Amino acid sequence: MVGPPLLEVKNLTTQFQIDNGRYSAIDDISFSVKKGETVCIVGESGCGKSITALSIMGLIPSPPGIPSTGEILLEGENLLEFTHSQMLKVRGKDISMIFQEPMTSLNPVFQIGSQVAEVLINHNNMKKSEGLKFAVEMLQKVGISQPELRAKAYPHQLSGGMRQRVMIAMALACNPKLLIADEPTTALDVTIQAQILELMKELKSSFDTAIVLITHDLGVVAEMADRVIVMYAGSIVEVTDVYTLYKNPSHPYTGGLLQSIPKMKKKVKHLNVINGSIPLLSEMPKGCKFHPRCSYASDKCRKERPPLKEIAAGHEVACWYAKELTLEGVQIV
Numbered sequence: 001m002v003g004p005p006l007l008e009v010k011n012l013t014t015q016f017q018i019d020n021g022r023y024s025a026i027d028d029i030s031f032s033v034k035k036g037e038t039v040c041i042v043g044e045s046g047c048g049k050s051i052t053a054l055s056i057m058g059l060i061p062s063p064p065g066i067p068s069t070g071e072i073l074l075e076g077e078n079l080l081e082f083t084h085s086q087m088l089k090v091r092g093k094d095i096s097m098i099f100q101e102p103m104t105s106l107n108p109v110f111q112i113g114s115q116v117a118e119v120l121i122n123h124n125n126m127k128k129s130e131g132l133k134f135a136v137e138m139l140q141k142v143g144i145s146q147p148e149l150r151a152k153a154y155p156h157q158l159s160g161g162m163r164q165r166v167m168i169a170m171a172l173a174c175n176p177k178l179l180i181a182d183e184p185t186t187a188l189d190v191t192i193q194a195q196i197l198e199l200m201k202e203l204k205s206s207f208d209t210a211i212v213l214i215t216h217d218l219g220v221v222a223e224m225a226d227r228v229i230v231m232y233a234g235s236i237v238e239v240t241d242v243y244t245l246y247k248n249p250s251h252p253y254t255g256g257l258l259q260s261i262p263k264m265k266k267k268v269k270h271l272n273v274i275n276g277s278i279p280l281l282s283e284m285p286k287g288c289k290f291h292p293r294c295s296y297a298s299d300k301c302r303k304e305r306p307p308l309k310e311i312a313a314g315h316e317v318a319c320w321y322a323k324e325l326t327l328e329g330v331q332i333v
């Protein structure tokens with residue numbers, strides 16, 4: 001994957017006002033996404049994955065959210081400096097987002113054809129009849145059978161998998177440069193999940209769309225990612241290509257996530273877990289945020305926060321001992 005980054009996130013911080021305090025849900029994160037690249041963001045619930053996506057989209061509700069600081073550069077233009085009406089043009093056209101539960105994202109009282117058409121009417125200045133025709137084509141592209149008929153259906157008349165296909169059709173209708181998918185298959189059963197992932201891969205290659213895929217499912221990551229960003233408690237702790245991540249994880253949190261994947265061929269009494277849980281925003285530990293759960297933690301870890309540093313080409317880790325630790329990886333099948 002060559003060329004300049006499509007998206008560059010620099011020192012992004014998003015805070016929330018809770019009672020009398022301001023707390024950072026994402027804390028000074030920086031990463032980039034190239035054209036046509038799939039970058040997966042992984043981590044436990046509450047680690048800041050979705051807040052990262054919503055910050056990029058400019059969809060953090062305020063209050064309690066406080067406007068993000070840092071830079072979100074889309075082809076060099078800082079989205080954080082855009083006005084509300086400029087962002088309305090970006091969303092849906094340049095950047096689209098698919099949410100976890102399609103039923104809550106589709107309007108229950110409108111036919112799905114007109115909901116897909118609305119995106120085209122708003123962003124591509126299509127007439128209603130043109131938009132509806134194109135919507136049927138998009139439904140066909142995402143593998144919905146009898147698209148003319150389905151275009152007249154209401155969301156509740158479709159299955160979960162079909163509703164997610166509709167969301168993908170809406171998201172890709174204007175051929176966005178970047179698609180952000182937040183746990184797009186979590187609410188679906190495994191066979192439909194596989195079909196949706198396959199569909200996203202196909203559409204990515206035909207539309208050359210970059211994808212930021214947010215997931216806590218390491219199976220999905222292995223299937224989809226070119227590069228992986230691991231987040232913990234609002235910070236990025238490891239970034240690398242998907243093969244290095246699985247074979248040679250260098251942050252103890254990544255190692256713990258990989259070891260918690262059940263192994264088909266190995267009988268065990270107990271599954272591996274990472275002890276403890278993600279700290280509350282109001283109770284963030286000093287030093288390395290992961291130290292209360294880390295079996296390698298030293299006094300230095302408890303006092304000083306490790307920066308994200310490159311330990312090999314394209315492999316960045318935020319751990320004082322990243323180069324010294326030998327963590328067990330897993331094989332990608």
Ligand code: SF4
Pocket residue numbers: 251252253288289290291294295296297298301306318319320321322
């Ligand atoms: Fe563990 Fe210390 Fe590395 Fe943090 S810096 S992950 S506590 S070894």
